Amino acid sequence: MSHAQVISPGVPAASTGSADLRFATLAASDLFRNVPPDALASIRDALDEVALPAGGRLFAEGDPGDALYVVARGRLVAELRSVSGDLLGVGEFEPGQCVGELALLTGRPRSATVTAATDALLVRLPKDAFDRLVVEAPELARTLADSMAVRFHAQQVNRPLANLFGELAVDEVRELHRHLTWLRLAAGDVLFRAGDAGDAVYLILGGRLRAVDESSGTRRVVNEMFFGESVGEIALLTGATRSLTVEAARETYVARLAAEDFDALIERHPHVLKRLVRIVFERERRASSLAKAGTLSMCLLPAPDLAVPRFEEFVARFVRGVERAVGSTLHLSAARFDGAFGRAGASQTRPDHPLDVTIAGWLSEQEVRHRAVVYVADAVGSPWADRCLAHADRLLVVADAGGDPTPSALERQAVERCGATNCELVLLHPPDASRPQGTARWLEARGEQAHHHVRLGSDADAASAARRVTGRTIGLVLSGGAARGFAHIGVLRALGEAGWPIDAVCGTSMGAVVAGAYAVGYDYEGMVRIALSLAARRRLFDVTPPVVSFLASKKVSNVYREIYGDACIEDLWRPFFCVSTNLSRARLVQHERGPLWRAARASSSIAGLFAPVAWDGDLLVDGATMNNWPVDLMRRRCPAGTVIAVHVNPDVDRSAHYDYGAHLSGFHALGRHLAGLLFRRPRGDVPFIAGILTALSLVNDAMTTAEKRKLADLVIVPDVRAFNPLNFAVAQPLIDAGYTAAKTALAGASLPAAAAGA
Numbered sequence: 001m002s003h004a005q006v007i008s009p010g011v012p013a014a015s016t017g018s019a020d021l022r023f024a025t026l027a028a029s030d031l032f033r034n035v036p037p038d039a040l041a042s043i044r045d046a047l048d049e050v051a052l053p054a055g056g057r058l059f060a061e062g063d064p065g066d067a068l069y070v071v072a073r074g075r076l077v078a079e080l081r082s083v084s085g086d087l088l089g090v091g092e093f094e095p096g097q098c099v100g101e102l103a104l105l106t107g108r109p110r111s112a113t114v115t116a117a118t119d120a121l122l123v124r125l126p127k128d129a130f131d132r133l134v135v136e137a138p139e140l141a142r143t144l145a146d147s148m149a150v151r152f153h154a155q156q157v158n159r160p161l162a163n164l165f166g167e168l169a170v171d172e173v174r175e176l177h178r179h180l181t182w183l184r185l186a187a188g189d190v191l192f193r194a195g196d197a198g199d200a201v202y203l204i205l206g207g208r209l210r211a212v213d214e215s216s217g218t219r220r221v222v223n224e225m226f227f228g229e230s231v232g233e234i235a236l237l238t239g240a241t242r243s244l245t246v247e248a249a250r251e252t253y254v255a256r257l258a259a260e261d262f263d264a265l266i267e268r269h270p271h272v273l274k275r276l277v278r279i280v281f282e283r284e285r286r287a288s289s290l291a292k293a294g295t296l297s298m299c300l301l302p303a304p305d306l307a308v309p310r311f312e313e314f315v316a317r318f319v320r321g322v323e324r325a326v327g328s329t330l331h332l333s334a335a336r337f338d339g340a341f342g343r344a345g346a347s348q349t350r351p352d353h354p355l356d357v358t359i360a361g362w363l364s365e366q367e368v369r370h371r372a373v374v375y376v377a378d379a380v381g382s383p384w385a386d387r388c389l390a391h392a393d394r395l396l397v398v399a400d401a402g403g404d405p406t407p408s409a410l411e412r413q414a415v416e417r418c419g420a421t422n423c424e425l426v427l428l429h430p431p432d433a434s435r436p437q438g439t440a441r442w443l444e445a446r447g448e449q450a451h452h453h454v455r456l457g458s459d460a461d462a463a464s465a466a467r468r469v470t471g472r473t474i475g476l477v478l479s480g481g482a483a484r485g486f487a488h489i490g491v492l493r494a495l496g497e498a499g500w501p502i503d504a505v506c507g508t509s510m511g512a513v514v515a516g517a518y519a520v521g522y523d524y525e526g527m528v529r530i531a532l533s534l535a536a537r538r539r540l541f542d543v544t545p546p547v548v549s550f551l552a553s554k555k556v557s558n559v560y561r562e563i564y565g566d567a568c569i570e571d572l573w574r575p576f577f578c579v580s581t582n583l584s585r586a587r588l589v590q591h592e593r594g595p596l597w598r599a600a601r602a603s604s605s606i607a608g609l610f611a612p613v614a615w616d617g618d619l620l621v622d623g624a625t626m627n628n629w630p631v632d633l634m635r636r637r638c639p640a641g642t643v644i645a646v647h648v649n650p651d652v653d654r655s656a657h658y659d660y661g662a663h664l665s666g667f668h669a670l671g672r673h674l675a676g677l678l679f680r681r682p683r684g685d686v687p688f689i690a691g692i693l694t695a696l697s698l699v700n701d702a703m704t705t706a707e708k709r710k711l712a713d714l715v716i717v718p719d720v721r722a723f724n725p726l727n728f729a730v731a732q733p734l735i736d737a738g739y740t741a742a743k744t745a746l747a748g749a750s751l752p753a754a755a756a757g758a
Contacts, residue, residue, distance in 0.1 A: 022047045025123045029070040031098040042136055046129035052076075052116040058099065063110045065103025067126050071095050074120025080112040080158060091158075091173065092117070102358055104130060112158075157255045160203035160228050176265070181256040185248035187390075187417060191231070196242045198235025200256045204228065206364030207252025208393065211244040224249065226295070227364050233276055236262055250297070250418075251390035253360070295367040296326065296470055299375045299392035299418075303399035304408050306379070306428070310456060311398060314428055317459055319374050321466030325754040326371040333376040334384040347384040363391055372470065381410055389417050394424065394469060401427040401453070405442040415446075425451040426465060431458065435521065439570040440593070453573050461573070463755075464503045468575070472754035473638030475504045477631050477712070478511030480604070480624035481648035482725035483734065485510025486531045487718040490738030491646050493524045498746045500644070501755050504575040506634055508623040511646075512578035512603035513560075516596050519576035520567050530563055531731035540728075553601075553611040560597040567596045578603040579623035579630050583612065588626045590633065631708040642752045645712035646738070647705065650721040716745045 023044045027037050050069060052058060058069065061080060071093050078091040078099075093099050093114070103110045104127050157180060161173065183202075185191065191202060194214060202209075204227055211223040211231075222244065225231050235242050236259050266272055300318070302311045315331070323329040332340070334347035341347075341362060349355045367373055375388035389395070395418040397411055407415070415423050425442060436453045443449065452465040467473055476495070478488045488511060495502065507515035517527050534540065539559055544552040569576055570593050577592045580602040591599035602613040602620040612619040627633070631645045709715055718741040723734055 019044060019047065022049065022123050025072050026070050026125065029096055029098050031068075031070075031101060040133065043125060043129045043133050046126055048124040048126075050122040050124050052120045052122065054116055054118050054120075056116045056120075058114040058116065058122070059110050061110055061113045065100065065110060065127070067124050068101040068104045068130065069099040069122040069124050071097050071099065072121045072123055075117045076114050076120060077117050078112040078114045091177075101130075157203055157205055160205065160230065160255070172265075172268075176257065176261070179257060179261040183254045183256055185252045185254065187248055187250045189248045189252075191246045191248070191254065192242050193245045194242050198232065198238075198240065198242060199259050201233045201236055201259075201262050202231050203255040203257070204231065205253040205255060206360060206367075207391075208249040209246050209252055209254075210249045211246050213244055227368050230279065233262070233279070237273075237276065250393055251360075253364075295370055295372060296393055297367060297373045297375065297391050298322075298394045298396060298469065299377055299388040299414075300426075301377045301385075301388075301395060301397050301411060301414055302379045303397065303403060303411070304379055305403045306398060306400050310400065310428055313456060314398060314426070314454060314462060315374075315376055317462035318466055320459070321463035322372050322374060322470055324463060324756055325467045325470045325472040328370045329372040329374060330366050330370045331374050331376070332366075334378060334382075336376075337384070347387075348382060350383050351386075359387070363387075367391075377414075379410075381413075385410065389414050392418060392422075394418075394422050396424050396426050396469065398426045398428065399442070401429045401433075401436060401438075405438075405445050407445055423449055424469065425449055427451065427453050429453060429455050431456050435567065436571040436573070440568065443570060443593070451570070453571075460501065464501060464574075467503050467641070467754050468638075470754075471638060471640040472752070473503045473641035474501060474752060474755060475506070475634040475638050475641060475643050476502045476515070477629065477634045477643060477645040478505070478507035478515045479629040479645075479647045479649055480507070480509025480511050480622070481628075481720070482510055482606075483728045483730070484648040484718075484720040484723055484725050485514055486728075486731045486734035487648045487720055487738030487741070488514040488646055489524065489527045489531060490735040490740070491716055491718070491742040492518055492527070493735075494739050494742030494746060495644070496524065498751075500746070500751060502574065502644075503641075504634070504637065506577045506579075506630055507603070508579050508628050508630055509604045509606075511648075512600050512623065513563075515576060515578065516564060516600045519572045519574045520564055520596060521573070528732075528735060531735065534559070535729045535731055551610055553605070556610060557597070557601055560601050564595075564597040564600065569593055569596050569599060572596070577633075579627050579633070580605070580613070580620040581607075581623055581625040582615075582618050583607070583621055584618035588623070589615075589620060627704075629705060629708050631711045635711045641754070642714070643712045644714045644716065645708070646716045646718070646742075648718055648720050648738075649705075650717075650719075714745060714749050716742050718742075 023040070026032055026043075026047060027035070027040055032040065049072075050058070052074070058076065073095060076093040076099060078093070091112075099114055099122070100110065157177070158173070161176060180203075183191075185207070191209065204225055206227055209225045209231055210221050211225070213220045213222050225246075231246055232242075234240075300315060302308075315333075319329055319331045337347045338344050341359070343355075346355060346359060349359055363373075373391070375392060377385040377388040395414055397407075397414075399405075423446075425446060427436065427439065427442065429436060433455055439451065439453075443451065450468075452468065454461040454465055478485070478491075481487075488507075492514070502518075505515045505519050507513070514527065517530055522530065540551075540556050542552045542555045569591065576596075577590050578599055580589045580591065580599075581587075582589050589602070591602065598613065602615065603623045605611070605613055605621045607621040607625065610621075612621050614620075623630075628649060629645065629647055631643060634643050634645075716738075718734075718738040720734060720737055723730060723737075
């Protein structure tokens with residue numbers, strides 16, 4: 001509430017005098033001096049006077065923005081609260097300067113407290129009169145926009161200055177303002193490059209910057225900086241060149257303070273160095289952690305042919321899922337923005353309107369207050385759609401799975417603007433859909449792009465998509481281990497009973513086989529039937545002259561076709577991938593597209609035992625050869641999520657004991673094995689080549705297991721040491737071992753917060 005005395009026009013007092021003088025005072029002010037007097041005629045009679053004694057308060061931080069003021073006589077000061085709660089002087093107002101126009105434009109509460117340093121007299125312009133002026137004289141828009149942009153940024157920079165330098169005197173803040181340069185960066189614009197001289201420090205007023213390391217020849221994002229933070233001060237302190245490239249992750253506003261001005265401030269205030277050390281330390285700590293701080297901004301863009309009710313239903317469920325995943329979430333469509341901002345039609349404000357810069361500032365403030373902002377764009381091009389894209393860290397194109405997969409013109413523009421790596425696809429399906437189909441058509445038109453399948457009416461599907469988009473994926477990793485991999489089935493049963501939702505699943509070898517069955521939709525009973533069916537050797541083994549392998553592998557290929565049918569990886573409700581080893585190129589292959597049966601077949605093709613899979617002219621064998629436990633690959637996909645890792649390849653194998661000396665006759669070994677098969681005699685000390693090949697494929701696993709354990713949030717290790725990895729006839733005991741181990745592990749674990757209520 002204002003604490004000033006309002007003197008109505010026509011009341012004789014020690015004032016500016018007549019209405020003409022009040023009008024002349026307004027017209028000569030810093031904000032209106034470039035506006036032709038004729039354009040201001042409509043507000044002449046709306047002007048009031050305000051008398052304010054020394055120490056009197058014009059308005060307080062948090063008061064409504066109901067008017068702007070022009071200082072006619074005297075001097076006013078503005079103060080605000082810093083992050084630590086200290087009251088900081090941030091500005092002074094002298095005759096000819098305007099006060100309070102930013103809150104008037106936005107309709108938002110006052111951002112600072114303004115009091116009179118001396119007796120003062122002001123001319124008051126009510127908000128309704130100002131609104132009428134802009135409507136009746138639209139040519140004023142550009143003039144006012146230019147003036148207010150500078151004043152708005154000057155106000156926005158006060159908090160970053162306070163965070164960086166602490167408490168400064170009013171005259172020092174004003175001096176800093178004179179030396180600041182305002183920059184507006186579009187997504188992808190480079191602020192400075194590695195190797196550049198450290199010639200300035202930058203204060204972030206809105207948006208997001210990212211630091212990129214390109215020293216190894218590849219791009220790696222090592223940190224992100226947000227509103228209120230500074231960047232570039234290390235080079236100024238050390239005198240070294242820039243060590244990283246810093247660019248805009250999306251539309252970003254920054255204030256630049258040159259090195260000489262920064263150095264002068266440090267000399268006057270050496271205590272600032274301690275604050276800078278803490279800032280740098282915190283930034284390094286955040287860069288080394290898996291989870292990044294800051295608000296995630298997402299733009300949901302509907303396909304042109306998507307029915308509005310379907311889109312709105314998905315949006316509501318998705319926003320709830322985002323809030324469960326990360327916390328406070330702001331949902332902004334054009335209509336919701338107008339309501340929250342307090343100005344009808346504000347969402348469609350064009351960039352050349354004086355309101356534009358304050359809208360951008362208001363949105364930046366919301367990103368500080370919330371953990372996530374979900375922008376819902378218009379289906380057609382509009383100022384609001386442009387604004388959503390400008391503020392988005394991530395673009396999600398939402399479409400009807402049965403619709404036209406061709407990207408719309410607006411989507412193509414949006415992808416170009418946001419960058420293809422930040423774009424994802426959401427395909428909506430009927431509530432009773434059994435399995436997605438035809439996803440390849442959508443992906444072919446968009447290249448390598450993450451996608452999400454969501455059934456309408458399903459909170460679980462929407463929440464799972466929300467966790468993946470926000471980086472809170474709950475990922476399950478299943479290791480290889482031949483028959484011991486049946487234990488994974490028991491683990492899946494325990495996870496289901498404990499209410500742990502799985503958003504993504506991956507595996508190697510038998511882990512890939514079980515993960516694929518889970519991803520394609522088999523329940524526990526169905527997976528048990530699969531395991532029992534694999535117990536019959538005649539279903540899998542088709543011996544052939546060992547020129548390429550011991551088994552022709554036609555039978556195992558047919559079994560996989562029976563299990564997975566014609567399912568393609570991209571058509572699974574849950575994201576799935578598995579790994580195989582490319583013998584031709586000596587590299588790991590991650591299977592994320594194409595027939596599921598073929599990917600599982602390649603991933604579980606033990607070299608020498610099964611025939612390699614021919615794939616685009618190369619030979620693929622068991623993924624366990626290079627990565628039997630792809631915890632590292634899953635962690636890269638969900639850095640801030642939860643990784644559950646199941647390992648069924650024991651470090652010590654108790655299933656056999658070998659002691660036959662320095663040599664072994666194949667005839668002797670064959671006799672022992674035939675005796676074991678025909679008469680069930682113990683084979684004891686004689687290995688079999690299939691077992692050797694299986695163990696050989698897992699040697700690399702023992703060397704990396706300890707490091708991979710550190711990457712997982714929950715590790716489950718069923719006790720399967722007593723089971724022969726090639727004995728597929730004992731499926732149920734292995735399944736039970738997995739169930740028991742998982743129940744024990746889950747008893748001491750808490751469901752991730754991101755999955756609460758899922």
